[in-house]
Amino acid sequence: MVVELDRTARERLQGFIARAAGAKSCAITALRRLRGGAIQENWYLDTEITGGAFAGSLEAVVRTDAASRIDESLKRAQEFILLKAALAAGVTVPEVLWLCRDPSVLGREFFVMRRVAGAAAGHRLVKDERLRQRSEALVEQLGKELARIHTITSSADGFDFLSLPEPSPALYWIDRFRQYLDHLAIPHPVLEWGLRWLERNAPTEAEIVLCHHDFRTGNYMVDESGLTGILDWEFAGWSDFHEDIGWFCARCWRFGVHDREAGGIGARETFYRAYEKASGRRIDPGAVSYWEVMAHVRWAVIALQQAQRHLSGDEPSLEPALTSHLVPGLELEILQLTGKEN
Amino acid sequence: MRERPSGEELLIIARKVLREELLPLLPAERRYDALMVANAMAIAARQIAFGDAPERREWQDLSDLLGETVQDDGATAASDALGDLYRRLGAKIRSGEADPGTPSHDAVRAFLLDVTVQKLRESAPKILDGAGMEP
Numbered sequence: 001m002v003v004e005l006d007r008t009a010r011e012r013l014q015g016f017i018a019r020a021a022g023a024k025s026c027a028i029t030a031l032r033r034l035r036g037g038a039i040q041e042n043w044y045l046d047t048e049i050t051g052g053a054f055a056g057s058l059e060a061v062v063r064t065d066a067a068s069r070i071d072e073s074l075k076r077a078q079e080f081i082l083l084k085a086a087l088a089a090g091v092t093v094p095e096v097l098w099l100c101r102d103p104s105v106l107g108r109e110f111f112v113m114r115r116v117a118g119a120a121a122g123h124r125l126v127k128d129e130r131l132r133q134r135s136e137a138l139v140e141q142l143g144k145e146l147a148r149i150h151t152i153t154s155s156a157d158g159f160d161f162l163s164l165p166e167p168s169p170a171l172y173w174i175d176r177f178r179q180y181l182d183h184l185a186i187p188h189p190v191l192e193w194g195l196r197w198l199e200r201n202a203p204t205e206a207e208i209v210l211c212h213h214d215f216r217t218g219n220y221m222v223d224e225s226g227l228t229g230i231l232d233w234e235f236a237g238w239s240d241f242h243e244d245i246g247w248f249c250a251r252c253w254r255f256g257v258h259d260r261e262a263g264g265i266g267a268r269e270t271f272y273r274a275y276e277k278a279s280g281r282r283i284d285p286g287a288v289s290y291w292e293v294m295a296h297v298r299w300a301v302i303a304l305q306q307a308q309r310h311l312s313g314d315e316p317s318l319e320p321a322l323t324s325h326l327v328p329g330l331e332l333e334i335l336q337l338t339g340k341e342n
Numbered sequence: 343m344r345e346r347p348s349g350e351e352l353l354i355i356a357r358k359v360l361r362e363e364l365l366p367l368l369p370a371e372r373r374y375d376a377l378m379v380a381n382a383m384a385i386a387a388r389q390i391a392f393g394d395a396p397e398r399r400e401w402q403d404l405s406d407l408l409g410e411t412v413q414d415d416g417a418t419a420a421s422d423a424l425g426d427l428y429r430r431l432g433a434k435i436r437s438g439e440a441d442p443g444t445p446s447h448d449a450v451r452a453f454l455l456d457v458t459v460q461k462l463r464e465s466a467p468k469i470l471d472g473a474g475m476e477p
Contacts, residue, residue: 318382
């Protein structure tokens with residue numbers, strides 16, 4: 001893991017920011033890699049900008065691809081467009097500033113966004129006593145945010161990199177996951193069991209919106225004032241709006257606080273009510289339950305993909321190596337959730 | 343004969359040193375790494391403790407389920423034989439041959455639950471506690 005940039009890379013980054021900001025110069029005062037981000041690297045960046053519209057201190061994050069990334073995730077240029085569209089739609093997101101597609105600067109595409117205050121770590125948020133006292137307000141806010149995300153339509157920049165899931169969002173995922181499982185050395189019959197259940201119970205109709213596809217506790221920032229930013233847009237795409245709701249409420253994303261069904265934070269009813277009020281849609285609880293089964297299958301497939309980064313020898317690393325040992329817990333959940341039909 | 347302590351015993355004492363003596367000395371931002379190392383050691387120790395008995399049992403159960411005769415000569419690794427049987431089970435499930443209402447549905451589900459519980463005994467036994475199941 002690269003934790004520092006060499007001097008010439010820092011100078012190139014300073015040069016890029018100065019040009020992009022229309023400034024006379026830019027001096028980096030702090031730069032270090034942030035923890036987390038299996039697929040993307042996030043760099044904490046403080047700069048002093050001289051001249052131009054951005055003159056002064058800038059607290060930012062540089063976001064770039066990690067050495068090995070997951071096929072499904074979007075490229076940084078695409079995530080940049082989505083974040084701009086999200087900001088325009090009134091979603092609480094970090095303000096994206098500049099995109100660099102020139103690989104001679106850092107070796108990979110990256111963008112610079114303003115850093116938002118607060119913390120995201122899911123296992124800490126769900127246990128934060130001060131947060132607990134206003135958890136219903138946070139859940140309400142999250143319901144409203146998700147409703148806003150679901151109003152995003154293709155912007156002037158175009159979302160032509162996103163294709164419609166055919167023949168339906170559910171059947172599209174089922175096909176993708178089966179294709180992936182077929183490539184693995186170790187078969188996963190429990191995931192096959194879940195996928196067959198999902199196929200037999202697939203919804204016949206869906207209202208398609210722009211889904212965030214990783215809207216969950218751990219992927220939004222919170223400080224004393226409340227929600228400060230929805231992060232990690234690299235999986236966004238068109239789908240049934242129930243998919244994001246199912247992902248947010250799925251047991252595997254409650255960080256052990258199972259009685260708080262809305263992301264381990266608060267009541268599911270509060271989340272539903274806020275979403276319905278802000279979106280004008282009716283949530284079908286049965287459809288959400290369906291997408292919660294899908295959420296466990298999808299997380300298991302992502303965990304296997306992450307483990308593969310270690311197993312393939314591309315990136316020998318303990319964190320992805322341990323990820324496959326999360327799969328049995330997800331499989332137990334899948335068996336329990338799909339076991340009610342006889 | 344190997345010397346004692348065994349690999350399992352070494353992992354257990356090494357993990358104890360890591361958690362009780364080294365972890366408090368680490369800066370906060372490296373704690374997570376140390377906890378991951380401790381977790382990896384715990385999984386390895388539990389797998390060693392169970393040995394290959396669970397996979398041999400799976401081999402037997404899965405052969406029964408698929409109507410196969412096990413040719414267990416005691417030397418063939420169960421994991422090699424299991425790969426092929428598992429692929430066949432997966433294909434059976436995918437094609438709908440284990441759907442509700444089919445003769446094998448209940449037996450397939452019971453088998454899947456058994457092997458998942460065994461994997462959890464090795465990978466994450468706390469989840470079994472949480473689910474009210476025997477770890």
